[in-house]
Amino acid sequence: MSLSILPVTGIGDVTAGDDLAELITKAAPWLADGDVLVVTSKIVSKAEGRLVEVPADGPEREEARQQVLAGETARVVARRGPTTIVQTHHGFVMAAAGIDASNVDKTHLVLLPADPDASARALRDDLAERGLDVAVIISDTMGRAWRNGLTDVALGAAGIGALRDHRGEFDPYGNELTLTQMAVIDELAAAAELVKGKSDKVPVAVVRGYSWAGAGSGARELVRDTASDMFSLGTAEARAQGLRDAAHLDSWSAPDIGESRVLRLTPAGPSPADLIRLGEEAHRVRLLLAADGLSSKISFDDDGVTIEVTE
Known part of the structure; x- marks a missing residue:
């Protein structure tokens, strides 16, 4: 398999009510059937109006941020100093519930999309109306337990299976694989981030060459339920x-x-x-x-x- 990762430049600032399919197809007229479109959750949130107004600075800003965080939190997983790791109402375990103050004016905070899988399906449908058959991944940045550094993962997906299940297959030595399920949409989201960056104003990338036959059930399939989570709380x-x-x-x-x-x-x-x-x-x-x-x-x-x- 040979993959190409292509940045989509020239989208510009996104505001509430913007048509993402229109913006993307204008910026990437070369988008083709079979591509995997990876879209940063922030522009999805902006287009859907998922912004909260807060004071620009001072203690009032932090107080407002804490109130917003409480509203986006299903349960607290861990606290260390100023950092709070929570489980969101979507089921994601993230720092500060994914609330973001970057790439937005100082009087607003950006929340995650209310339903990232639904957002991915809607964007895929809009692109299909323009004659394009592409898979869509909504991505965001997360930390990782046991490892330093951040990486992009999939919060929402449409038109592509979240997992590649190898269970029941055999390795070259004849050993049966009993547990291996690869989170391919997370892998694709991370790969796309390499050309998007965090300060380059490239919120969309295209992964070309990956075979994604099968509709899939969305990124929610990757959310581990609390009952099976061996590390559902901080130490x-x-x-x-x-x-x-x-x-x-x-x-x-x-x-x-x-x-x-x-x-x-x-x-x-x-x-x-x-x-x-x-x-x-x-x-x-x-x-x-x-x-x-x-x-x-x-x-x-x-x-x-x-x-x-x-x-």
Whole structure:
């Protein structure tokens, strides 16, 4: 297989309501049947009006950004300093929910397309009306677990299978492949980024020479569900969740430590069983405090236990 990756230049700034198919075919009259069109999600979002107005600078801008982030977040995966990794409502795990402040004026933030697969299908249909049979990939940039650096991946796709499934095939040594499924639309998105760049104003590229027969079900096929995700939380978040789970193994309800940050616990009675339950409750309280990143100290006297937050 021989592939060519061709930049589509001259598209210019995209605004809400723009016809992407029209812009692309004017900029790339050489687009041909069988090509794979890779379109940066940002121009899709701009054309679909997925922009949010925010203050240009100051603390108000950051406050507004955090509010937007909360609205785009299905769950928080990890936080480290100013960086927040979240799962979006699409199911993508990304820094800051893919919200972008680059290549847009300072008074706006760009959100991801609401439904990237639907956006890809709509663009493919629009191009088909112009007589072109091409596959479409909507791409964006993501970080990768365990590796430094960023790469482009597919958020949406139409006309092309997301995965190339090698299961059931045999390698040259006669070994059956039982797990291998290649995320070809991610590979094509990453390849296209090589000619698009991040500051060259080239939001579209064409991959020519890849055989993509088959409609596919979209990029959503690549989203791993939480139940099968072995790394669905960051290290600190997983530890905190484990502590919370350990503290709530039964129907026990945590007492409120209050603003004084001091909690006094006393046994229900004088029996050894009552004293054991008191110790268990004190341990659970400290587990919950640790899950929230708070240190505590414990002291005992004849009447009960005192737990004090120390940090």
